[in-house]
Amino acid sequence: MKYKKIVLAGGNGYLGTVLAGYYKDKAEEIVILSRHEKQTDGNVRTVTWDGKTAGKWTAELVNADMLVNLCGKNVNCRYTEKNKSEIFASRLLPTELLGQVIHDLYEPPKLWINLSSATIYRHAEDGPQDEATGEIGTGFSVDVCNAWEAAFYKYETPKTRKVALRMGIVLGRSDSVFPRLLNLVKLGIGGMQGNGEQYVSWVHEHDAARSTEWLMEHPGLNGIVNCTAPIPVKNAELMHIIRKTYGMPLGLPAPKWLLEIGSVVIGTETELILKSRWVLPKRLLDSGFKFEFETAEAAVNDILR
Template identity: 85%
Template sequence: MKYKKIVLAGGNGYLGNVLANYYKDRTEEVVILSRHEKQEEENIRTVTWDGKTRGKWTTELVNADMLVNLCGKNVNCRYTEKNKAEIFASRLQPTELLGEVIRDLFEPPKLWINITSATIYRHAEDRPQDEETGEIGTGFSVDVCNRWEAAFNKYETPKTRKVALRMGIVLGREDGVFPRLLNLVKLGMGGMQGNGEQYVSWVHEHDAARTTEWLLDHPYLEGVFNCTAPNPVKNAALMHIIRKAFGMPFGLPAPKWLLEMGSVVIGTESELILKSRWVLPKRLLDSGFEFEYGDAKGAVREILA
């Protein structure tokens, strides 16, 4: 066992499960802070909190090796005023609460990673966006990211190193985007979406987990990091890769007008598919991190294997 304790706030979703399974053999215990009770599994236990108020859960942070904050309502919904308010509150309240508690602890976590989003950068088809030269975009999803990172930086935590991890689209078997794209392919509807020219900045779930360990093991790394594979692909290319790996010879394309109609029907926003996210992990690569799944073909093959 390399570590004593890893804490995952809001860790009962897809990425939380990926991280819990990754760390269970590398740490003495994994603690998930969740609104819902859950039975202990192996060395993974759940502690209840409401994400709004202090309670017994604060003792779990004492001297933890790492806290990863994954709190936030899924943005895969219509941007109604009610949903917008919930998207903001579910990110800002827990993040500010964690910052306040960490500031006040005598022995706080050594590292606090806040999982934010690579969608903070502008729609980019002209050049890639990295931590140093990337340009912040505009619109609701960018406002969410900006206020989220501001909440993360609100409190000084001199004893706790902080990393804002701007996560790309995580690809894996169990949940997230990939099973939904695969379902389209199975139905013969796995063609390009929109004009297919928009970039997809993705990361294999195993590399997403490995990134957090790399940051934990390198105590001089802090600040903003992009967590995306070094080879983003265009939407049309990604859909072709999935079709080929699955053995589906064709896929009907979905033009922009159809996506906008369909997104209303299924209760989501077409921006999630049509925005071009061309993001590079410059700081991770500069620090010496090597991706196990650097290209989409290899990642998709592994997921389907």
């Protein structure tokens, strides 16, 4: 086996499950730090922590090949003051705690990847945003990303290389955005949302997992790295691709006013749908990373196959 130990903090969610599955045959041991106990599954075991205080779990970080921090309350909710507070705390507290523990360890993890979000860039319909030239946006979700990355860099970790991975919308079979879009298509209401001109910066779940291994294997990469497919797609085109691949000829559009009503009913925010995220993975591409799913057609075909 190639890797000795991979640690996934907050790894019981969708992306953590994807990563655990990806590394199952590539690592001797995968450790998930979670608030809830779970039965050991082969070489994947769960260790409990509260994400706020140091404890026995800190021993799991010693000499790990990689730590990926995935902690954070789902932003797919209404931005009430209570939810806003939980969104911040669920990201900042575990990140600062991990930084403090790693700073104090004699043999810390070799690489620490902290999840961030491609939504940190401004609403862009006029040009792509990359790590070098991208412009940071404004608003609540951007404030969350800025605070999250600041927490990540709060502690010096000279023995641990750090990457803030600004992830696009992960497309996959089991959870996250794709099953929800597919449900709209199945109901005949899978047309464009808003004016359909907003860009969607997406990444197939397999490429999201592959990118973390690439980062392990390329020690020259640190700091900010975008993880989005190299060919973003407009919302109208993405919905067309899903309809066509699924075999649904009709898809009623959802204008902005209807989305405003619907988002209140289902308990989410329209920003998640209407913000134009035109983000490119310049540093991954420049380092030679090849995406297996470069186009939305290829990704949707694979997911629905």
